[in-house]
Amino acid sequence: MSSIMNIQDIKNRFAIIGSSPLLERAIDIAMQVAPTDLSVLITGESGTGKEVFPQIIHQLSARKHGPYIAVNCGAIPEGTIDSELFGHEKGSFTGANEMRKGYFEVANGGTIFMDEVAEMPHATQARLLRVLETGEFIKVGSSKSQKTNVRVVAATNVNLSDAISKGKFREDLYYRLNTVPIIIPSLRERKDDIPLLFRKFAVDFASKYRMPSIKLNAEAEKILTNYYWQGNVRQLKNTTEQISIIEKTRDINAETLQKYLPENSGSKLPMIFKGEHEGELSERDLLYKVLFDMRKDVGDLKRIVFGILQGRQESNPFPPDLASPERFAEARGRENVFITPSMPEKPITFHTPPSEEEGAPIQAHEEVQETYSIEDKEIELIKKALQKYKGRRNKAAKELGISERTLYRKITRYGLEE
Numbered sequence: 001m002s003s004i005m006n007i008q009d010i011k012n013r014f015a016i017i018g019s020s021p022l023l024e025r026a027i028d029i030a031m032q033v034a035p036t037d038l039s040v041l042i043t044g045e046s047g048t049g050k051e052v053f054p055q056i057i058h059q060l061s062a063r064k065h066g067p068y069i070a071v072n073c074g075a076i077p078e079g080t081i082d083s084e085l086f087g088h089e090k091g092s093f094t095g096a097n098e099m100r101k102g103y104f105e106v107a108n109g110g111t112i113f114m115d116e117v118a119e120m121p122h123a124t125q126a127r128l129l130r131v132l133e134t135g136e137f138i139k140v141g142s143s144k145s146q147k148t149n150v151r152v153v154a155a156t157n158v159n160l161s162d163a164i165s166k167g168k169f170r171e172d173l174y175y176r177l178n179t180v181p182i183i184i185p186s187l188r189e190r191k192d193d194i195p196l197l198f199r200k201f202a203v204d205f206a207s208k209y210r211m212p213s214i215k216l217n218a219e220a221e222k223i224l225t226n227y228y229w230q231g232n233v234r235q236l237k238n239t240t241e242q243i244s245i246i247e248k249t250r251d252i253n254a255e256t257l258q259k260y261l262p263e264n265s266g267s268k269l270p271m272i273f274k275g276e277h278e279g280e281l282s283e284r285d286l287l288y289k290v291l292f293d294m295r296k297d298v299g300d301l302k303r304i305v306f307g308i309l310q311g312r313q314e315s316n317p318f319p320p321d322l323a324s325p326e327r328f329a330e331a332r333g334r335e336n337v338f339i340t341p342s343m344p345e346k347p348i349t350f351h352t353p354p355s356e357e358e359g360a361p362i363q364a365h366e367e368v369q370e371t372y373s374i375e376d377k378e379i380e381l382i383k384k385a386l387q388k389y390k391g392r393r394n395k396a397a398k399e400l401g402i403s404e405r406t407l408y409r410k411i412t413r414y415g416l417e418e
Contacts, residue, residue: 006031013059014052017200018193022185026053033180034060039132041117041177042155044184047234053182054113054153063151066110069103074116078405081124083140092141104137104148111151117177118158118169121409128152129173152177187229187236194225197233201240212250214243219254227261291377379414382407386416 007027010016016027033040034057042050051070058068076084083093087102103112120128131137132152136145154177163169187194198216206213216224229235239260243252385396397407411417 010056014056016049016052017197018190020185020190020193022183022189023193026182026184027056029180029182030056031060033057033182035062037151038179039151039177040153040180040182041160041174042153042182042184043160044155044157045186045232046157047232048184048186049233050155050157050184051113051115053184054111054155057153058111058113058151061111061151063110067107068111068113069107070113070115071103072115074119078121078408081120082127085124086127086137086139088140089142092139096141099139102137102139104131104150105146107150108148109150111153114152114154116156117154118156118160118163119405122170125170125173129170129176132173132176187232191225194229194236195221197236198224198240201237202244205241205244209245211244214240214247214250214252216252216257217254220252220257223254223257223261291374375414378410379416382410382414382416386411 007024010027010031011018016023030040030053040054040057042053044050054070055068058064071085073081082088083096083100083102085102085104087100087105088096090096090099114128127137131148131150135147135149137148138145160169160174160178164171164174187197195216198221199213202213202215231238243257243260247256249256381400382396385399386393388399389395393407393411394404397404400407
């Protein structure tokens with residue numbers, strides 16, 4: 001009974017709404033691990049409220065009077081993340097005009113919450129592993145090791161097992177962080193909490209905007225509960241705010257509610273943690289599209305070439321001074337390769353007949369050499385995007401549908417630095 005009361009106290013203190021067994025299990029684990037110094041890994045979909053649990057752990061620990069720092073690893077550029085986390089010495093790199101303390105030095109005696117930990121580059125992962133194992137770190141540009149006493153709580157919405165298998169996350173770091181795992185349930189796993197959350201958000205927004213609170217009828221509440229909330233609590237909160245502001249009536253029926261629920265999010269298929277970054281998924285889709293478009297171009301080119309060879313009288317694509325395939329071949333040699341600007345890696349080869357007699361049949365032989373290397377196409381697309389925007393990587397990354405960090409990493413990988 002006392003455990004239930006304690007959990008309820010935590011809910012009240014940190015404004016956690018819901019009575020789902022999965023949610024209460026996560027809170028209970030956070031309460032049990034808080035008095036220790038063990039590392040904690042929090043996993044769950046985006047928008048489930050993972051950021052609340054590090055605060056619970058910190059406030060219930062002996063470190064509650066020490067610093068608490070929340071770091072979004074995905075928001076720090078790859079070139080500066082080591083400096084942000086571990087600090088740097090004066091003159092260690094361009095722009096380092098003075099010595100700077102990193103988060104691990106500032107948070108000594110406290111807790112660091114590292115959100116989106118899977119976004120860290122490999123070199124930084126190695127540095128973090130050393131801090132977790134020895135409590136030591138070295139500033140950028142220094143050779144002196146420093147001690148720190150920091151508790152690390154990490155969070156991610158990425159499936160780290162998949163990331164490890166793809167070489168994107170260190171396995172040893174995963175086991176070091178995952179000493180105590182806490183899994184935050186999605187909103188779809190706690191359907192009974194959805195009406196409670198809606199009413200709480202509705203009251204909050206009514207107070208904020210000084211208007212009566214919106215209410216759902218029975219049919220609308222059923223639709224709300226059964227909806228596939230892909231964005232979880234964050235999406236529910238945003239939807240409640242939209243309805244509160246836009247709708248003049250305070251009684252919301254099913255028809256009105258449906259206008260605020262995107263149809264493409266209504267899938268009943270189970271959702272898993274992302275195995276790859278969103279930017280990279282978009283990049284893969286883009287490459288596949290390019291490959292399929294190129295195959296279509298090759299097919300169109302085949303039809304055009306054979307049409308030319310079978311009916312030159314109707315259409316003559318050659319220059320006036322080289323008005324036939326035979327004369328064009330004579331000017332360029334017996335075997336000629338034509339490469340269209342849009343298809344640089346798909347040459348079509350023409351062979352002229354050995355006989356030069358008038359009326360001799362023209363023999364055509366076509367060789368299509370296609371490359372399906374995604375890496376080659378990726379390099380080509382990156383080069384074109386950088387050329388288009390004159391080396392401005394932020395615009396090139398937006399054109400390619402990937403993050404600037406991902407573009408920077410690929411430029412380095414493929415040796416495309418100017």
